[in-house]
Amino acid sequence: MFKTILVPTDGSPLSDKAIDAAITFAKGAGSKVVGISVSEPRDYANLSDGVSVSDSSQAFIDRCSVAQGNVDKIAAAAKAAGVACETVTARSVHPYEEIIRTAADYQCDVIFMASHGRSGLSALFVGSETQKVLSHSTIPVLVFR
DSSP, rough: OSSEEEEEESSSSHHHHHHHHHHHHHHHHHHEEEEEEEEEEOSOOOOOOOOOOOOOHHHHHHHHHHHHHHHHHHHHHHHHTOOEEEEEEOOSSSSSHHHHHHOOOOOOTEEEEESOOOOOOOOSSSOOOHHHHHHHSSOOOEEEE
């Protein structure tokens, strides 16, 4: 039914669990996975702490490195399970747009993602990026809780 599954990750614990579930799902369906992690360039960091600090180049480089590590986890899990996998990292102030664009670029049939990530308030709420993907996607979205 699903030939290609997009698996977005932000490296959060729930996202890691969603990766495992997506790989298991892909193996059972004979599907390939495409892993994506999006780095957000920030004009300001730590706004929730009331501090406005301009983002440094090093901070952005660090986030890009984390994104690569995130997709490397997907690739390793897929390889261990014998599931074909490609990975993508992207940079955007709107991660949901990159997720949807990547789904189209790789002709994905479904997006399999965590209900919330690092910015999630609790398991009761759907995270803002997940909500945006749900609202804008033209393909099915499986939300892992």
